[in-house]
Amino acid sequence: MAKTVKIALAGEGGQGVQSVAGIMVGAANDKGREALYIPNFGVEQRGGVSVAFCQISDDKIGSPKFKKADLVIALSDRAVRRTTQYVDENTVFIYDSSIEDIEDDLPKNAKKVIGIPALDVAKKELHPRVFNVIIMGAAIEATHIVEMPEAKEALEKKLGYKFEQNPKLRPLNFTALEKGAELVKELL
Amino acid sequence: MSKAPNMPKSWREETKPHKFCPGCGHGLVLKALGQAIDELGIQDRVVFGCDIGCSLLSFDFFNVDSVQTHHGRTTPVVTGVKRARPDRICIAYMGDGGGYAIGSQHLVNAAARNEKITVILANNCNYGMTGGQMAPTSLPGMKTETTPYGRDPEVTGYPTQGPEMVSAITREGAYVARGTVANVRQLKNYIKKALQNQVEGNGFSFVEALSGCPTNWSTNAKDTWAFIEETMPKYFKVGELKAPAKKEE
């Protein structure tokens, strides 16, 4: 992969987009690739839309922010509105299909706009807490910045101590990761 | 050495006579400080910081390592030294403007942190070096260059009670006193106790010294001393406000 892959992940504070971004770029870095992650933050410590700008490349990375992303994932109505500016004809735009009243706000110029029922799946099939891991699975499937085994390794590295305390968490998180990939696979 | 009689050993003879105005109280405060340093035998360990205002004229006063800082900033500079070199005895010397106005946040927070430094503050009820403006310690009704009709407490508040404030915000281990140049022996004892408190590593120590400024007060010797001895103590009570409990044997 010669090109730099640019990802903007956006959600409400507490949805875990920053931790997912951190784990993903960490996985790429562990593979020896160049990765850059910058959290977009405001004055307040909590609340508000949180955007994570990630770039992964085989070369040194230029400016930490970018105008247009290869992949945008938006997890709330405000996040959708906030991130359409990063979309152009090369962008895959993924949003959670449970978000209401955003049809008019979805980007019209994207390469693909994909709604996935990540929140529903998390709540009904897995656990609300792994919502962001489903999103991570989707992001990895859409970009292949790392492959699934490496993504699992990264989760293990980050959450291993929790897995030790509660062994059920490991398959739960890994299933969530795979489920996220499945949700987007057919639609890309 | 042929030092003049009564000149403390820690004074630097080469810089005497000093640069303060005739009748100024600084010389007496610094005499008390010099004697205290001598009696404690700490001259080789003292780091002396002086402020802006007339106190800056003391930067070469002693045979001790000295630094003249900015207005109000002597407390942090001396704090920085003490934190980097806890083995030194660190003294911050300043006036009422430096301690109670422009540098008040530093005094308050150094006291609240119980920094193991000694602050000595000369209170002469006005800004001397800049020409006699109202200070936080100017007395009600007192005429200064910026209160030409007398200080009106309704407009500008009442005189700052420095040692009372420091005493209120310090915990055990602190030493707080107010002396006066009218009683140099007592003032020296207070300063000595303050320095001893630092030597023992107990906590913050603070001595305010009531002092005179005949130049800006426009007073003769008799009126200067009357003001220091009779008028100032009506607002500023001389005595010890706080001393660490005696250590158990």
Added chain:
Amino acid sequence: MAEKPIQGEKRVFMTGNEVAAWAALAAEADIMYGYPITPQNEIMHYWTRLSPKFDRGFLQTEDEISAGFTTCGGVLSGKRAFTATAGPGNTLMQESMTMAEMMRIPLVCVVQQRGGPSTATVIYSQQEATMTCYGGNGEGFRIVYSTSTHQELYDYVIKGFNTAWTYRFPTFVLGDGYQAKMRESLHIYDPATKGINMVATEPSLGLEGTPGVDRDPQHLRNTYNTEEELYEVVSELVADYEKAAPEIVEYQTFDTDDAEIVIVAHGIVTRAAQAAVKELREEGIKVGHFRPITLRPFPANELKEIASKAKKLIVMESAQGQFDRMVKHAIYGLTTPIEDYFKPGMGITSEEIVEYVKKGM
């Protein structure tokens, strides 16, 4: 003596604030004085977690005025002391920095620029360039390194201590909120493994021996009585600064040899400029990039030579002309046209630089 914080060299992936703390540790910094302000806070957070393991000190002061002056006190005591700040905190710290200039106090200060004026944003800008180079009442007798990557942040914090203690001017590492908060890879190392020896420190106060008996006392001051007295002191500062400047000044060039268009940028904007030049060169456009690493002293001669051969300069910065004024001052006398691309408080991407250069052709 605790063992070295970093053995040898290793690749890490961390935020710039963490980098700054590790660099100060590796540089054998003795003590940090600081006050909370975003986006600098994590330098203190990491320092307070790491430093006790290596017997280093920390003091959280009541404000940045105090942080600056306590740092002065630490350095005067002969310790490798540093502080870090941003935005309004940098403003408050300027008073102490002038004392450091006047009294040759070799402190190190890391600045993570945030948006201005006023409280503005906690995110990013290059709006503290003028203040960091020339703040306070004085003449800017300072050394300012403007970094662009985490590797540089690490390298120049270490180097900053040595520059400060070699030349005895306050030394700044000028980063920004992006550098503070972003994660990227770099190599951290024990300076000794790179042949870097930390310049020895020495006390100005609290010397050994009894003053007046074994030695003269130190009587340090920054106040002078007469114009003549001050003029002599400042002239000496000027002479020392000008003598040191050629040894300190640093810059980088990218494809400037045959460049018709030269982009001039500093700090993190150089990353976008470098990427843009690469892309534009692939399309055959003769564009180059000049990047001062030191804003003080400024690589004026070097820029002037390159600018004299170019057909156009484009000055790009995330501020409204603070860097531009330094550039114009440096190349005064040339007639090369200059275009300004100012984005106060906003990041600049390579995409927009490419677009701007093409549009102007």
